[in-house]
Amino acid sequence: MSLVRSYLLLTFIHKVFERDCRVIGKSGLFKMPQLYMEMVSIGAKKTALMLQEVKRELESADIVISTVRQDQHGVEAQYKCRGTSGDICIEWPSFRREMTVRMRAYLGLAGEFPTAARDEKVIPFALSIR
Template sequence: MAIQAVTTEERALIKSYLLLMFIHKVFERDCRIIQESGVFKTPQLYVEVVGNGAKRAAVLLREVKQEFTKRAIKVYDIGQSHDGIQARYACRGYIGSMNILWPSFREEMMDRMRAYLGLVPPESESSEQAHPPAAAFRASIAVP
């Protein structure tokens, strides 16, 4: 019996991993800038809001990593170019790569960041169905 190739769900986990890594870094960087800028009268309030988003991203990233362990997935090379994000991975013995262009990567990052910050998406309900909020994503990675 042949081993099944990398599934759509496994590719989605890898993409989520990439998004969550970038989102967490952006939130952490934004917190530092808010604290150090001296521009805000009450930086602690903004740091708290953005910090909560970073915590949510970190929790989801930890869950994705646990799922990686269960499914024998390892992302071993991540690069950026003017076109987008490239990642190489191993999944149950298969070696593969993923390329995500900047426009779609940024759009999904912004959608997820809004969800992690508890913000309402600026678009209609149809967009929400295309990019489910964090709670729906969390449920989707809890597959045994």
């Protein structure tokens, strides 16, 4: 279950980092966008490496993730572990909280003051894994 959870989180985090990097580069709002893009790119590279490792571990444990879905409630994945089917569902508040903690760590902000909980509630979140 922890490998499947890590796979989901890393996949979403990687997509967020990639998207944010593109937005920063195209926005025209930053005086030095390359600086911020570099920082976010470093986070994306770290997540890509970790995602590769999680995929290797899933394969060695004979775990296959067959379906990943998201809806207004959260993220759900169906998987098979050595022929036995299972599923995991993570509700958005928990998923976002863990994403934020991990993203801060990948950006080197783990020891800094965290974002206020009220700010997390108002951020709309939609992302697809394909």
